[in-house]
Amino acid sequence: MDVSAIDRSATSGTGPLRAASPRVKLAALGLVLAATLVSWNILVLAAIFLSLLAAALWGRVKLRLALGLAAYPAVFALVFAFASAPDLMTATVIVVKAVTSALAAVLVVLTTPYPQVFAPIQRVMPGIVGDALLMTYRAIFILAEKFSNLLRAIRLRAGLRGKSAVRSIRVTAAAVGGLLLYSVDLAQRDYDIMRIRGYEGALRITPFRSRSRKADVTLVIGSVVLLGASTAWRVESSALNPYSWIVVLPALAALGLTLLLRKGE
Amino acid sequence: MSHLHIPDGVLPLWLWGLGWLVAIVAVVAAGVIAERADIRRRVPLLAVVSALMLVAMSSEIIPIAYHVNLTVIGGVLLGPVLSIIAAFIVEVVLALLGHGGVTVLGLNTVVIAAEMLLGWALFRGLIAIFGRARVRPVAFVATVLALAATTTMLVGIVALGGVGASARESGALDPSTLRFENPFAEGVFTLGLFAGGHEHEGEDHGGEDTGHEGEHAAEGEHEEAGHEAEHEHEAEHEALASDSHEEDAVRRFALVVYTLGPIGWVLEGLLTAWVLGYVSRVRPGLMWGGRWARSGGRPPGDEGTVN
Numbered sequence: 001m002d003v004s005a006i007d008r009s010a011t012s013g014t015g016p017l018r019a020a021s022p023r024v025k026l027a028a029l030g031l032v033l034a035a036t037l038v039s040w041n042i043l044v045l046a047a048i049f050l051s052l053l054a055a056a057l058w059g060r061v062k063l064r065l066a067l068g069l070a071a072y073p074a075v076f077a078l079v080f081a082f083a084s085a086p087d088l089m090t091a092t093v094i095v096v097k098a099v100t101s102a103l104a105a106v107l108v109v110l111t112t113p114y115p116q117v118f119a120p121i122q123r124v125m126p127g128i129v130g131d132a133l134l135m136t137y138r139a140i141f142i143l144a145e146k147f148s149n150l151l152r153a154i155r156l157r158a159g160l161r162g163k164s165a166v167r168s169i170r171v172t173a174a175a176v177g178g179l180l181l182y183s184v185d186l187a188q189r190d191y192d193i194m195r196i197r198g199y200e201g202a203l204r205i206t207p208f209r210s211r212s213r214k215a216d217v218t219l220v221i222g223s224v225v226l227l228g229a230s231t232a233w234r235v236e237s238s239a240l241n242p243y244s245w246i247v248v249l250p251a252l253a254a255l256g257l258t259l260l261l262r263k264g265e
Numbered sequence: 266m267s268h269l270h271i272p273d274g275v276l277p278l279w280l281w282g283l284g285w286l287v288a289i290v291a292v293v294a295a296g297v298i299a300e301r302a303d304i305r306r307r308v309p310l311l312a313v314v315s316a317l318m319l320v321a322m323s324s325e326i327i328p329i330a331y332h333v334n335l336t337v338i339g340g341v342l343l344g345p346v347l348s349i350i351a352a353f354i355v356e357v358v359l360a361l362l363g364h365g366g367v368t369v370l371g372l373n374t375v376v377i378a379a380e381m382l383l384g385w386a387l388f389r390g391l392i393a394i395f396g397r398a399r400v401r402p403v404a405f406v407a408t409v410l411a412l413a414a415t416t417t418m419l420v421g422i423v424a425l426g427g428v429g430a431s432a433r434e435s436g437a438l439d440p441s442t443l444r445f446e447n448p449f450a451e452g453v454f455t456l457g458l459f460a461g462g463h464e465h466e467g468e469d470h471g472g473e474d475t476g477h478e479g480e481h482a483a484e485g486e487h488e489e490a491g492h493e494a495e496h497e498h499e500a501e502h503e504a505l506a507s508d509s510h511e512e513d514a515v516r517r518f519a520l521v522v523y524t525l526g527p528i529g530w531v532l533e534g535l536l537t538a539w540v541l542g543y544v545s546r547v548r549p550g551l552m553w554g555g556r557w558a559r560s561g562g563r564p565p566g567d568e569g570t571v572n
Contacts, residue, residue, distance in 0.1 A: 006362070033273055033367055033368070036273055036274055037273050037274035037368060038274070039274075040274075069362060069363050070363050072362075072363060072364055073272070073363055073364055073365060073366075076365075077271075077272050079521060079525075080271055080272075080275075080518070082521070083514070083517050083518040083520070083521040083522070084423070084514040084515075084517060084518045085514075086514065094272055094275060095272075097272040097273060097274050097275070098272035098273075098366070101272060101273040101274075101363075101366055101367065102363030102364070103363065105360060105361050105362070105363050105367060106362065106363045108361070109361050109362060117361060118357075121357065125292065125293065125296060126292075126293060126296025126297060126299075126300060127296075127300065128296050128299050128300055128308060128311075128350065129292060129296050129350055129353065129354070131308055132308050132311045132312050132315065132350060132351075132354055133354050133357065133358075135308065135309060135311075135312030135313075136311075136312040136313075136315040136316045136319070136354050136355075136358065137316075137358065138312075139312050139313045139315075139316035140316045140319055140320060140358075142316075143313070143316050143317055143320050144320050147320060166535075169532065169535050169536060169539070170535075170539055172536065173535070173536050173538075173539030173540050173543065174539065174543060176317075176321075176335075176536065176540050177539070177540045177543030177544055177547070178543075179317070180317060180338070180342075180540065180544060181544065181547060181548055181551075183313035183314070183316070183317060184310060184313065184548070184551060186309075186313060187309030187310045187312065187313045188309065188310075190309045191308070191309040194309075
C-alpha cells in the first residue's frame with residue numbers, strides 16, 4: 001500500500017471529485033454502498049462498477065492506483081467465495097461486490113484530504129477517538145517510510161534471504177521491534193510538542209466547502225440513480241431480471257463519454 | 266485471517282447492525298473511561314501502535330491469503346481500554362482503503378478488539394504464572410491461542426449469518442432469469458445469458474424460480490391444483506436444500522480457515538514472540554510499566570514507561 005501516493009492524490013491535483021464537498025462525497029459513498037449491498041444481480045453490480053470507473057475518469061483519479069487498491073480485497077473475497085459460494089455465479093458476485101464497494105470507498109479517500117474524511121467520526125465519537133484517528137493516519141506515513149528504509153538496509157546487508165524463512169522472520173521481527181521503539185519515542189515527542197503548542201485534548205477540523213456545485217449535484221443524482229436501479233432490480237427481480245442488460249448500457253455510455261472527454265483534454 | 270474479509274451485502278442486516286451497535290457502545294465506553302482515567306497523554310502511543318498494526322495488515326502474504334495483525338503486541342502495549350479504540354481506528358482506516366467492507370466494520374472492530382483483549386489477558390496471565398524470563402514462549406502461546414479463538418469467533422459469525430447467497434438473500438441472483446430480452450417487443454430477440462433461461466418464457470413464477478428447468482418444463486402439463494401441490498413440494502424441497510447448503514458452506518469455510526489459519530498463527534506467534542522479547546530486553550518499562558513495574562532499579566537502556 002503506497003500511502004504517500006494516496007495522500008498525494010487526495011491533497012493535490014484537480015478535477016470535479018476533488019472540488020466536490022466532502023460531505024456530499026461521503027453521502028454519495030453511503031448511497032453507492034447501499035446499492036452494492038442491495039443487489040445480487042451480476043449485471044447491476046457490473047453497471048455500478050463501470051459507473052464508478054467513469055466517476056474516477058471524470059474526477060481525474062489515477063485509475064491504476066484506484067484499481068490497485070480496490071483489487072486488494074478481491075484476494076480475500078476469493079478465499080471466502082471459494083469456501084462458501086454454492087456456484088461460480090455466486091462466487092463471482094461476492095468478488096464483484098468486494099471490488100465495487102472497495103472502489104467506491106477508495107475514490108473518496110483518493111479525492112479527499114484525510115482530516116475531512118475523519119471529521120464526521122470526530123464529531124460523534126469521544127474526543128480521544130477522533131484525535132487518535134487523525135494522529136494514526138499521520139503516523140502511517142512516517143512508519144511506512146521508516147519500515148521500508150529499514151528493510152532496504154537489512155536486504156543490503158544480506159539479512160533477508162529467501163532460503164531461511166525462520167531467519168527472515170527473526171530479522172523482520174527485530175526490524176519491527178526497532179520500529180516500535182522508534183515509534184514510541186516519536187509519539188512521546190509528538191505529544192510534548194503538541195502540549196507546548198496548546199493541545200488540550202481536541203484537534204479541531206474546519207470543514208471544506210464545495211468548490212463545484214455542479215459536481216455535488218452530479219454525484220448525488222448519480223448515486224441516487226444507482227441505488228434506485230439496484231433496489232428496483234432487487235425488489236422486482238422476477239420481472240426485471242430479463243432486462244438487466246439495460247442497466248449496463250448507460251454505465252458503458254458514461255464510461256465511453258468520460259474516456260472521450262479525457263482524450264480530448 | 267482474524268478479521269472478516271467479507272464483502273458488503275453478504276451478511277444479513279441484523280448481524281452487521283448488531284456488530285455496529287456493540288462496537289459503537291464499546292468504543293464510546295472506552296473513550297469515556299480513557300478520558301476519566303486521564304490517559305489522554307497516551308493518545309500518541311495509541312496512534313503509533315494503531316499505525317503499526319495498519320502497516321502490518323496492509324502487507325499480505327499471498328500464498329496463504331494472510332496478513333500479520335500485530336494485535337497481541339498492540340494489546341500488550343496499550344492495555345484493554347485503549348485496545349478497543351485502536352481496533353476501531355484500524356478498522357475505520359482499513360475500510361476506507363477498501364480493505365474489508367464498511368458494513369462489517371462493526372463486527373471487525375469486535376473481533377480485533379477481542380483478539381487484542383484476549384492476547385493481553387493471556388500474556389499477563391501466563392507471565393504471572395511463568396515469570397518475566399519467559400516472555401517469548403508466553404507471547405507465542407498467547408498469540409496462537411488468541412488467534413485461534415478469534416478465528417473460531419469468525420467462523421461462528423459466518424455460521425450465524427449464513428454464507429454466500431441463500432434463498433433469503435439471493436432473490437435477484439437467479440441465473441435462469443438473467444437474459445437479454447427486449448422490454449419493448451415482448452421477446453423479439455431473446456438470448457439466454459446463462460443456462461436455463463428459455464424454459465421460463467411466458468411463465469410468471471415470481472421469485473420462486475431457482476433453475477429447476479426440468480420441473481418447470483413439465484409444469485405446463487399439470488392442472489391448477491397440481492400446480493399448487495407441486496409448488497408447495499418445491500418450496501419444502503428448496504428450504505431443505507437451502508439449509509443443507511448453508512451447513513455445507515459453513516463447514517467448507519471452517520475447513521479453509523482452519524487449514525490456512527494455523528500457518529498464519531504460527532508466523533504471527535513467532536513475530537510477536539521476537540518483537541515482545543526484543544522490547545522487554547531493550548525497553549522493559551514499556552511492557553512492565555504502571556502497576557506492572559518492578560520496585561527495583563531499571564536495567565541499563567530502560568528509560569522507563571511512557572506513562
